[in-house]
Amino acid sequence: MKVLGLQFENYRNLKNGYIKPCESVNVIYGENAQGKTNLLEALWLFCGGHSFRGSKDNELVAFEKKFAVLNSVFYSFEREQNAQIKIINGKKEIKINDVPKKSSSALIEKYNAVVFSPEHLTLIKRGPSLRRNFIDSAICREKLKNAVIISKYNKTLNQRNSLLKDIFKHPELKDTLEIWDDALCVLGASIIFQRNKFLKQLTEFAGEYHKGISQNSETLKFSYFSNAGIDPEDEEKEISKKLKQAFIKYRNDDFNTGYTNVGPHRDDINIIINSKKAKNYASQGQQRSAVLSMKLAEAEILTKRTGEKPIILLDDVLSELDNSRQEFLLNKIENYQVFITCCEKSNKKQLKKGKIFKVEKGKII
Ligand SMILES: Nc1ncnc2c1ncn2[C@@H]1O[C@H](COP(=O)(O)OP(=O)(O)O)[C@@H](O)[C@H]1O
Ligand SMILES: [Mg+2]
Structure with missing residues (x-):
């Protein structure tokens, strides 16, 4: 447009x-x-x-x-x-x-439209929740179904967390936890799978822009970080199975803390410039170039989906x-x-x- x-x-x-x-x-x-x-x-x-x-x-x-x-x-x-x-x-x-x-x-x-404002630089340096928001809003724009899945996941997660707090007072409720685990691992696997798919597109498009901005002197890549140790390259069914195993493995931690310690709600995106984590090593100019490349890539991906350039x-x-x-x-x-x-x-x-x-x-x- x-x-x-x-x-x-x-x-x-x-x-x-x-x-x-x-x-x-x-x-x-x-x-x-x-x-x-x-x-x-x-x-x-x-x-x-x-x-x-x-x-x-x-x-x-x-x-x-x-x-x-x-x-x-x-x-x-x-x-x-x-x-x-x-x-x-x-x-x-x-x-x-x-x-x-x-x-x-x-x-x-x-x-x-796609917008870059200096506040978006926090995407690189700050905590993982901003990066999760960035990627989730991107996959929601891609497919309405993803928005439904993310919203169901968050609702189920809240229910599981309330139950964990109740179990503290009523240990006999422990057996009901599995119902929530079953729902969460299916929804969670879908989120991880879609996020990883988007990151591959992002690496392709943003990588190309970053090469241009940096006159071929830098590479920019993205990879998925699962705090449950899941390989995001697996099939969705396999991710779901592993997520379930992780929920069981961390159950005691969950009882102690009163919340769910693993799952896509705790995952992150690694942003990597020249094989080094941008969060730890990138200069101001490099961060700016990386966020810009991400935004321009978002524009390309949006164009591919809608047929209309933002x-x-x-x-x-x-x-x-x-x-x-x-x-x-x-x-x-x-x-x-x-x-x-x-x-x-x-x-x-x-x-x-x-x-x-x-x-x-x-x-x-
Ligand atoms: N509702 C408003 N009515 C009148 N002036 C406003 C209003 N909101 C912001 N401003 C003024 O707009 C100016 C900032 O404009 P902005 O576009 O941020 O500047 P810049 O050119 O630096 O980007 C400030 O001086 C601010 O006081
Ligand atoms: Mg201004």
Whole structure:
């Protein structure tokens, strides 16, 4: 898809106006706190979710104003379409092609984007739950069935954990644990299998982007880490069998702690740059390049699934990257419509083809 136009009224600090982006790279440039991220955020809202900064809807309305309106004209599934988001009384009202919709999820199928914001760097350095969330949200976007399985797994896990706490007081309940183990190992095996399948795709696409960004000097790979010692390359049935054995093996630990110690809810993804774990060894620039490659790979995988290319929103990615890495991002992400914010004047000069917008005190020039 491509965004042909975006109009904004009373949106954050942006002065009421309109932009007409080009179909390739759009550089949004200006000093700090001028409204660059606000502009990317406005585009992202059309994907049907929340702000990528975690802001509440009413925080998006300009100070002292009662409502905000965003209108976008975009080209998707071979036709020009329009969408409107009105934010009023802390809620969003949505219209697609002039028809009111009940919820913003109606936008999801039509409008696709991938976003990188500096907060996403925590994906590499922080604990495993962020990486599990990243991969789970990716496999859910791939197949609705995966979302159902993950939700059932979490529900069953909570029930097993409550039972473990009850067993502490009523040891006679021990025998009922197996019912939950049986359900969990089937659901869990499916999650491990799907996550591992996605990681292989990610290694292929993200690996290729990382090679480009690093001018062939680095390799980026992903592997699945099972805390139950399961080989994710096994058949789903075999994974299920081994998961069951692991639940039995760690039962005493579970009784002692009152929660389930092994299973996909405790697993992790190893992110490996040049054969070393990125979490422990990667430099700032390498981390940034790795997360970017993951996001661009997400775009490729999304394109493969939907047949429609998402737009790519890159917030503040250029800092901490050396010249050649910046050059790659500005000129080598082909066939995508890209919106990229930056502070440095020099980045303007690196851009070979595209459009430049200057943002000054909320005014877009
Ligand atoms: N609801 C709002 N109304 C008016 N101004 C806002 C609102 N929310 C944020 N701002 C202002 O927007 C500015 C930040 O814009 P932002 O896009 O994050 O800047 P940057 O150009 O650095 O990316 C801040 O000065 C902030 O006070
Ligand atoms: Mg910003």
